[in-house]
Amino acid sequence: MSQREWIEKDFYKELGVSSDASQDEITRAYRKLASSLHPDKNPGDAKAEERFKAVSEAKAVLGDPAKRKEYDEARRLFASGGFSRGGGGGFNPGAGGGFQGGFDINDLFGGGGAADGGIGDIFGGLFNRSGGAGGARTSRPRRGSDVETETTLDFREAALGVTVPLRLTSPSPCTTCHGSGAKPGTSPRVCPHCNGSGVISRNQGAFGFSEPCDDCRGTGSIIDSPCGDCRGSGVTNRTRTITVRVPAGVSDGQKIRLAGQGEAGLRGAPSGDLFVTVRVRPDKVFGRNGDDLTLVVPVSYGELVLGTTVSVPTLEGRVGVKVPAGTADGRILRVRGRGVPKRGGGSGDLLVTVKVAVPQKLDDPATEALKAYLEAEQASGFDPRAGWAGA
Structure with a gap:
């Protein structure tokens, strides 16, 4: 959309709200209109489709507080209160607008008169354009997609x-032309129509409007002999x-x-x-908790009671982990610095959980020995459920 179209359009009227409507009122008005004008509800109705596009465009501007502020400021500056039109199609700087001698229309377009940078800065925000009207804008080559x-x-x-x-x-990048788009041995030349800026400025009265250059399609350069492999795209x-x-x-x-x-x-x-x-991919042995590695090592009941040293794997070799006598089943033993390397240096820890492995079947000697142990355990006064569940 050109700057002139922005000046002439009344987005508030499109939505049927006043210029001081709240954001909630604007949203409600849009939803009501969009629901009734949606193409799915009006198949083949070209007028309804155009209205749907218009209210969507209005909502895109007025629904964004920053864009709405810029739009309102542009409308205010272009209204008759700021300055008035003269009979010759230009402007009469002294006709009731408060301007006296020495008025320069360029001040309105970023020449230094407006506190916020002038109308050029306002349109820079509305049209996503960089720079004011004080100098020609240079077209930047389009960056490749991610x-x-x-x-x-x-x-x-x-x-x-x-x-x-x-x-x-x-x-x-084309390997033939090395990304330039020009046939090997030739080079792109600066577009003479826009002088390499990629845009053409047109004056209508006191206002200037810019649009992409047709000759170079906004690139700022012309290729007379395109590369045959990439057809000039590079x-x-x-x-x-x-x-x-x-x-x-x-x-x-x-x-x-x-x-x-x-x-x-x-x-x-x-x-x-x-x-x-x-x-x-998940690992069969290791788990991970942040920078710490985790693993579960099976142990026997006797090893937990009497204490032992077990060999466990790490990311780089194996280490011995001491299991203190009387260690409870499920206890986590920490091995410092054997975890995942950290970005800032050093490594996390290795967290080893000991888990009792219960034998599914014992031979006669082992069974008799276990029974003898249980009798000795009871004789010593040990009760594994002492104080448990009110016992």
């Missing part, structure tokens, strides 16, 4: 870090293999950003980024 992909790692690869190859098929689809270094300690679902490895931009513009989502 690309997303996934890779699946084993638990230990994710914990320790690994380098993996990724095979991608995506738009990439981009071709190709399959490539890149090497990705996955840092130690990456977790399931985490994304890794590779700057400049996404889709190529048109005519040598910067490439987008590549985002790699890491999926981690």
Whole structure:
């Protein structure tokens, strides 16, 4: 939409609300109109479809407090109260608007008269344009899109870090013209129509309106001899293999950003980024709690009573873990610094849970020995359920 269309449109009228309506009133008015004008309820009705588009456009502006403020300010500045039209199609700076000698219309467009930067700054926000009207805007080449992909790692690869190859098929800089879009041996030239800015400014009375240059399609340059492989775009689809270094300690679902490895931009513009989502396969032995590794080690009842040292695996070799005499079943023993490497240096801990393994069958000697132990245990006065459930 051009600046002129913004000046002439009355979004409040489209929604049937006053200019001082609250945001809730605007939302309710839009919902009511959108519900009655929706194309699904009016198949084949072109007028209803146009009205639906109009109220949606109005809601997009008035429903956003920041855009609404800019829109209201633009309407206020263009109203007759600020300055009045003269008979010659221009403006009469002294006709009731409060302006005296020395008035410069450029002040309204960012020349220094308005506290907020002038109308040029207001339109800069409404149209997502950068800069005021004080100078020509240079068209920036369009950056390539970001690309997303996934890779699946084993638990230990994710914990320790690994380098993996990724095979991608995506738009990439043309290898023939090196992304310029021009046939080898030639170069793009600056568009003479817009002088490389990519936009054409037109004056209507005292107001200036800008639109993309038709000759260069807003790029600011013209290619007389396009590259035969990419047809002047500077981009071709190709399959490539890149090497990705996955840092130690990456977790399931985490994304890794590779700057400049996404889709190529048109005519040598910067490439987008590549985002790699890491999926981690569960491990049969280890679990993870943040930077800590977890595992469950089976032990016998006698080992818990008398104490022992058990050998347990870590990410890098095995270590011995001391189980103190009288350790309760399910107790967690901590081994410092044997967990997942941290980004800032160091590692988490290894949390070892001891779990009694109950034998399903005993031979006669073991059975007799266990019975003798139970009798000795009772004789010593030990009661495992003493104080339990009111006993």
